[in-house]
Amino acid sequence: MIGLVGTLWTVFRHALRKRATVQYPEEKAYLAPRTRGRIVLTRDPSGEERCVACYLCAVACPVGCIALQATEDEHGRRLPAFFRINFSRCIFCGYCEEACPTYAIQLVPDFEMGEHRRQSLVYEKEDLLIDGPGKHPGYDFWRVAGVAIRGKDKGEAEREAPPTDPRSLLP
Amino acid sequence: MMPLAILLGVVTFAGGLVWAERRLLALWQDRYGPNRVGPFGLLQVVADAIKLLTKEDWVPPFADRALFVLAPALVMVTALLSFAVVPVAPGIGVVGSNVGLLFFLAMTSMGAWGVVLAGWASNSKYSLLGGLRSAAQLLTYEAFMGLSLCGVVILAGSFDLREIVLAQRRVWFVVPQIVGCLTFLVAGLAAIHRLPFDLPEAEAELVAGYHSEYSGMKFAMFFVAEYVGITLISALSAVLFFGGWLGPVLPPIVWFFLKTSFFVGFFILLRAALPRPRFDQLMAFGWKVMLPVSLANLLVTGAIVLS
Numbered sequence: 001m002i003g004l005v006g007t008l009w010t011v012f013r014h015a016l017r018k019r020a021t022v023q024y025p026e027e028k029a030y031l032a033p034r035t036r037g038r039i040v041l042t043r044d045p046s047g048e049e050r051c052v053a054c055y056l057c058a059v060a061c062p063v064g065c066i067a068l069q070a071t072e073d074e075h076g077r078r079l080p081a082f083f084r085i086n087f088s089r090c091i092f093c094g095y096c097e098e099a100c101p102t103y104a105i106q107l108v109p110d111f112e113m114g115e116h117r118r119q120s121l122v123y124e125k126e127d128l129l130i131d132g133p134g135k136h137p138g139y140d141f142w143r144v145a146g147v148a149i150r151g152k153d154k155g156e157a158e159r160e161a162p163p164t165d166p167r168s169l170l171p
Numbered sequence: 172m173m174p175l176a177i178l179l180g181v182v183t184f185a186g187g188l189v190w191a192e193r194r195l196l197a198l199w200q201d202r203y204g205p206n207r208v209g210p211f212g213l214l215q216v217v218a219d220a221i222k223l224l225t226k227e228d229w230v231p232p233f234a235d236r237a238l239f240v241l242a243p244a245l246v247m248v249t250a251l252l253s254f255a256v257v258p259v260a261p262g263i264g265v266v267g268s269n270v271g272l273l274f275f276l277a278m279t280s281m282g283a284w285g286v287v288l289a290g291w292a293s294n295s296k297y298s299l300l301g302g303l304r305s306a307a308q309l310l311t312y313e314a315f316m317g318l319s320l321c322g323v324v325i326l327a328g329s330f331d332l333r334e335i336v337l338a339q340r341r342v343w344f345v346v347p348q349i350v351g352c353l354t355f356l357v358a359g360l361a362a363i364h365r366l367p368f369d370l371p372e373a374e375a376e377l378v379a380g381y382h383s384e385y386s387g388m389k390f391a392m393f394f395v396a397e398y399v400g401i402t403l404i405s406a407l408s409a410v411l412f413f414g415g416w417l418g419p420v421l422p423p424i425v426w427f428f429l430k431t432s433f434f435v436g437f438f439i440l441l442r443a444a445l446p447r448p449r450f451d452q453l454m455a456f457g458w459k460v461m462l463p464v465s466l467a468n469l470l471v472t473g474a475i476v477l478s
Binding site for chain 1: 203441
């Protein structure tokens with residue numbers, strides 16, 4: 001009986017507590033910098049697209065919402081001809097970001113993507129590309145990996161360091 | 172005019188209660204509750220009503236159609252009929268029956284019958300279990316509900332609820348009948364299947380218990396009937412033990428409203444705070460604790476009045 005009254009009193013006192021609810025449209029909850037939200041394609045410090053159209057993100061995607069087609073520019077560098085993400089399928093798992101070898105595809109803290117038409121949730125490359133390097137400023141995949149184009153192998157250009165040989169790090 | 176006014180008043184109060192319960196539960200759970208539709212979310216009830224009214228009126232093919240349709244109406248009608256005998260204020264009330272209290276008890280039992288029928292007619296195992304529990308619960312609480320009110324009847328010397336209120340001019344019956352009041356509150360909670368005694372519904376175990384198969388307006392009937400039931404038990408607690416409309420300064424109807432609202436708030440607090448007992452625990456509590464206690468209360472009251 002005492003326990004019963006104590007329970008009622010404890011619950012009653014909760015009326016004076018601070019509310020746990022965040023009244024969403026007016027006040028927004030804090031989103032951590034690494035929140036997995038909308039997907040973007042970033043550029044390297046020189047302003048070029050980082051994506052090399054390796055398809056790893058499309059393979060890693062558990063719901064198959066990423067579609068892309070590889071092509072080459074006049075120097076033989078790989079680029080996506082189109083890059084399409086269907087956000088009505090995307091589950092924001094971040095596997096594409098983990099799979100990406102060039103830090104091109106990244107998830108950003110933004111989830112407010114509501115649309116009235118389903119088709120509006122299909123984002124093309126122009127919609128996905130942002131101007132900056134995202135979470136990895138200063139990283140340039142081609143400077144780390146070296147690039148072989150027609151007439152020049154990796155590390156053969158002027159003022160270009162020879163590429164890192166990962167096997168040299170082995171004991 | 173009076174029956175219509177009471178009917179509208181009760182249904183409006185029950186509708187407001189849907190909103191009030193959600194807001195109060197939220198208040199005690201560190202939330203806000205519905206606060207978007209209209210001022211303070213008051214129009215949430217209207218939005219819910221529109222939603223339920225425009226839903227498909229569906230009867231499962233495996234259900235017993237006639238009983239399936241009858242059950243929610245029965246629950247609703249009995250809950251509303253009980254209000255016929257509730258004296259709101261001097262001159263406000265539907266009928267002044269000299270067996271008002273018995274009529275109330277009869278109608279409460281009939282309401283439980285509707286719940287049992289709903290469980291049976293749904294022809295689904297969860298509904299049937301809910302109905303079964305309702306039947307067992309009915310046997311448990313009916314036994315001591317009547318007995319808990321006998322003390323009041325002895326003191327007032329009448330089954331007429333108006334007479335009972337007038338007999339409390341000197342002192343409210345909650346003082347001499349505190350045991351009767353507590354047992355009646357427990358029985359009332361069980362009678363309207365209200366948490367913590369919502370075993371027939373028990374959404375944690377039985378999907379939604381006896382109304383698992385119901386949707387749309389038929390579900391809304393059960394829903395509104397539950398809130399009418401809360402209002403009814405609150406109003407009767409006020410009438411039987413807390414002097415009904417009696418009170419200083421304020422007009423009688425305001426006193427009645429305040430007392431009823433207090434019990435409504437108390438019932439909602441109970442819902443916010445208490446867990447649901449197991450089925451056999453409720454039965455054991457009813458038969459082994461509440462029944463002897465109310466019998467003893469009746470015995471003592473009778474002895475004192477006679478001596």
